[in-house]
Amino acid sequence: MSVTDLPGDRPPDLPSAPADPVRPARRATPFAALLVRLHFYAGILVAPFLVVAALTGLAYTVSPQLDQVLYGDQLTVATVGGQPRSLAEQVAAARTAHPDGALAGVRPGTGEKTTRVVFSQPDLGDRQHTVYVDPYTGEVKGQLTTWFGSTPATTWLDDLHRNLHLGEVGRHYSEIAASWLWVLVLGGVVLWWRRRAAPRSRMRHLVVPDLSAGKGVRRTRGWHATTGVWLAVGLIFLSATGLTWSRYAGANFSAGLDSLRAGTPAISTTLDGTPPAAGGGEHQHGGPSSAAAEDPAAYDRVLASARGAGLSGPVEIVPGDLGAAWTVAQTDNTWPVARDRVAVDPTAGTVTARSDFADWPLLARLSSLGIQAHMGVLFGPVNQILLAGLALGLLCVIVWGYRMWWQRRPTRTDRRAPVGTPPARGGVRGLPWWVLLLAVPATVALGWALPWFGVTVLGFLVVDTLLGAVARRRRPAVPVSPAPAGS
Structure with a gap:
């Protein structure tokens, strides 16, 4: 026994350096658990649609240069x-x-x-x-x-992006992608925001990938999350503008604009002052050719009247039916856009009606500008570069998401699996009743407005319920010990 081991000779305890406080792991709330599970399943199942949309959209961004070459x-x-x-x-x-x-x-x-x-x-x-x-x-x-x-x-690339050259059936893929893109982005942003509780030294990694993290899922998650945050606004914009002319959600959007009297206003082509019918889209073919339409001299007369009315720059002259006015519309879609229109009597050369872009309802103007930006023409080559960057960034986020799924796979000999397991279920059961009271009607309304979102959500619920039932049936029963005698 050492001298220092004697009880009376023990030196006084010296104050030791305080240990680093161990930060307790945050317990996921029911909402966070539900959001993680939704983000996981939606990412796994919808990502293939997003990959196709990103690749075809990326090809479409070079269509102006391709047109010039061909x-x-x-x-x-x-x-x-x-x-x-x-x-x-x-x-x-x-x-x-x-x-x-x-x-x-x-x-x-x-x-x-x-x-x-x-x-x-x-x-x-x-x-x-x-x-x-x-x-x-x-x-x-x-x-x-x-x-x-x-x-x-350009038409071929446009069809490829919208419907994969499969007609109306193919349009379902792009609507599914647009219906879920904003959900995935907002869900990812919320999950990222929850990480703000991290120490200040890690705050910057919310917008800058943590390059100090070792190889593995942590580093991949950093690239996935921070890139998604940087792209969030642009991706939500693409989702919203893509939905405006999708098959089902686009029809609901147009109906909503019409009910609010906020759609693109039609211009009257009657020569007796009769107001135009409601509605009027931007994509309009010329009407049936009349005798006046076949008179080449009428085009000079109509163009001169439109120029005199202030329509400068590139325009399109669309002849009307017999006894109707012709429409002259500006076609400059580059910012600042020129989209004014006039109706001209082809015989007398007088302007009979006018519709200026500045007088359109706000929603109609925003919708028009959004479509031009989505097509890459609103800001010229800069617009094309931004769209290409969004497409490439989205592809990277998706690849990193699938990589995380693979990196999280069990690798133990007795639990080996090809991919990672999904987040635990049960988030819905933990939500307060008032949250469910608000969330269920909101989800139903959203599913009605975005039909493919509603159908796929319902499909996710059915599949998840079936998988849960199968898992419970396979789970071995826990034996119950018999109660002691006399208890």
Whole structure:
């Protein structure tokens, strides 16, 4: 025994350095548990739709440059110079090159752009033939089959992004992706926000990945979460604007605008002062060709009246039916947009009605601008770069999400599994009654407004309930010890 071990000779206890306080693990609230489980399952099951939407959207962002490479000879002139020839001469040249079909519209060439003379034919459906004319020489540069003015390449990429070239059936995929994208983003942001309770030294890792974290799920989660936070606003914008012209949610959106009298206003083309019918979208083909529409001189008269009414820049002239006014609309979709319209009597050359973009309802203007931004034309090349960045960022977030699923897999010999287990269920049962009272009607209303969201939520609930029932049946029963005698 050492001397110092004797009771009377023990030196006084020296104060030891305080140990680092151990921060107790945060107990997940029922809401957080439910949100984690929803984010997990929605991410796993909806991510494939988002991958397709991101890849096809990324391809669409380069459509203006692709058009220039493929159709530059038709879309632009070789030399800009001199006074443009009359529209009458240009329309006559286009009609000679394309004797079939009804004249549906004319877009006079400005600057280096050629004049576009559009012909509709019953066998083309919603497609049209567009003849391109050099406005300075009157030479026909070629013709293409177009869709709302889009070239074949842009139309192909647009169909790929909207419906995978599967028609109305294919549109379901993009609506599912748009219906869930905002849910995944907001859920991820809320889960990220809960991490604000972390020590101050870790606060910066909410917006900057924690590069000090070791390899594994922690580092992957850092990249997944912080990238998602940076992209959140842009992804929610893409989700909202994509839903506005989806098949079912878009129809509900349009109906809501009409009920609020907030849709795109129609412009009257009657010559007797009769007000226009309600509604009026931005995508409008020319009406049936009348005798006046086939008169090339009428286009110069109508264009001169529209220019006199203040419609500058690129415009489109759409002839009306016999005895109706023609519509001239500005088509500049680059910010600041020019979207004013006038109706012109093709015989007298007088302006009979007007609709200025500044007078549209606020929701109609926001919807129009949102669509142009979603299509990558509102801010020119900058818009394209931003959309490409969002698409690439979303793909990275999805890849990191699947990687976390794989990294969380059990690796013990007796519990080996190919992927990670889902978060525990039971979050709904732990919610207060008043939360359920508010959440259930809200979810039902949201499912009605976004039908594919409602259908898939219902599908998630059914599948999850069945899986829970199967898991309970497979769980071995716990033996109950017999009660002691005499108790």
